[in-house]
Amino acid sequence: MQYSLGIDLGGSHIAAALVDEEGRLLFKKTRQTDISGGVKGVAADIGLLGQSLLKNLDHNKRASVEHVGVGVPGPIHPETRKIISAPNLGWEDVDLFSELVPYFPNQEIHIVNDATCAAWAEYKFGALQDYPNSMLLTLGTGLGGGLIYRGQVFDGGNSYGFEPGHTILVADGELCSCGRRGCLEAYVSVKALRREADKALKQYPDSLLLRDKSLDASMPYTIRELFAAAAAGDPAAKYSVDLYVHYLAIGIASFVVILQPEIIALGGGISHQGTEFYTGLQEAVARHLLAGARQPVPPVIPAKLGNDAGIVGAAISR
Numbered sequence: 492m493q494y495s496l497g498i499d500l501g502g503s504h505i506a507a508a509l510v511d512e513e514g515r516l517l518f519k520k521t522r523q524t525d526i527s528g529g530v531k532g533v534a535a536d537i538g539l540l541g542q543s544l545l546k547n548l549d550h551n552k553r554a555s556v557e558h559v560g561v562g563v564p565g566p567i568h569p570e571t572r573k574i575i576s577a578p579n580l581g582w583e584d585v586d587l588f589s590e591l592v593p594y595f596p597n598q599e600i601h602i603v604n605d606a607t608c609a610a611w612a613e614y615k616f617g618a619l620q621d622y623p624n625s626m627l628l629t630l631g632t633g634l635g636g637g638l639i640y641r642g643q644v645f646d647g648g649n650s651y652g653f654e655p656g657h658t659i660l661v662a663d664g665e666l667c668s669c670g671r672r673g674c675l676e677a678y679v680s681v682k683a684l685r686r687e688a689d690k691a692l693k694q695y696p697d698s699l700l701l702r703d704k705s706l707d708a709s710m711p712y713t714i715r716e717l718f719a720a721a722a723a724g725d726p727a728a729k730y731s732v733d734l735y736v737h738y739l740a741i742g743i744a745s746f747v748v749i750l751q752p753e754i755i756a757l758g759g760g761i762s763h764q765g766t767e768f769y770t771g772l773q774e775a776v777a778r779h780l781l782a783g784a785r786q787p788v789p790p791v792i793p794a795k796l797g798n799d800a801g802i803v804g805a806a807i808s809r
């Protein structure tokens with residue numbers, strides 16, 4: 492069995508594992524991301540983590556690991572291989588590739604966008620398998636995603652690639668993490684969900700979300716509690732979740748009109764919802780399609796690989 496090393500560099504954690512040809516993980520390890528030492532410090536952390544994983548293999552197997560893939564939260568310049576910007580790491584124009592070379596002298600190193608990694612992993616081994624024209628959207632701190640087009644990752648003709656979260660939903664709308672206004676991400680991120688729920692809570696002081704929280708105001712409700720309260724019929728929670736689904740559905744409908752994917756998978760923290768969420772979302776998407784009910788709606792389903800999608804995708808990206 493041939494192994495590759497997959498590393499997922501996130502704003503809070505670095506996760507790494509050896510990955511086999513079937514997308515199975517071996518010896519996964521994680522550590523906190525520490526950006527205080529700059530790119531050299533992060534490269535050292537990645538390098539040592541990767542080396543410690545390689546040491547688990549016997550000499551022959553270790554020598555056969557030819558590929559190290561690192562998924563990073565930002566666009567990568569296709570020629571210089573530099574990370575153009577990674578706001579979660581406070582990086583701009585950073586050459587992680589060159590810093591990693593001394594740690595992996597016998598391997599080929601690839602720096603890849605993390606959302607692209609996740610989409611590729613879902614296509615090869617997860618929810619998008621058998622759908623050569625499909626899409627992954629990750630719902631979390633931001634809205635990321637990847638597009639599979641004719642069985643390949645579509646990353647556009649330039650280095651910025653596929654950024655579904657930064658399409659404009661509302662002209663001059665809410666401020667987005669990218670500095671512009673009205674992006675889809677500014678309406679379907681965790682922050683957006685909280686913003687709308689907090690607004691609604693002002694009108695519903697009896698909400699389930701505020702109960703038992705009075706003793707410690709610094710402990711806000713979790714997103715899981717918000718969805719549970721909405722399912723239980725809590726008006727403030729239901730209002731904000733319904734609004735979230737409404738915005739997400741409009742965003743997805745626009746992607747469907749342009750790209751006509753065969754299927755759309757949702758990953759990320761907010762995607763862990765029951766059938767009702769997915770049915771409601773799909774119905775809302777149908778209402779916003781160009782040809783309305785006459786147009787087939789691609790199934791919207793949960794992604795399969797969870798947090799490991801980034802590692803698997805990095806390991807198999809070339």
Ligand SMILES: [Zn+2]
Nearest residue numbers: 657667669674
């Ligand atoms: Zn934006």
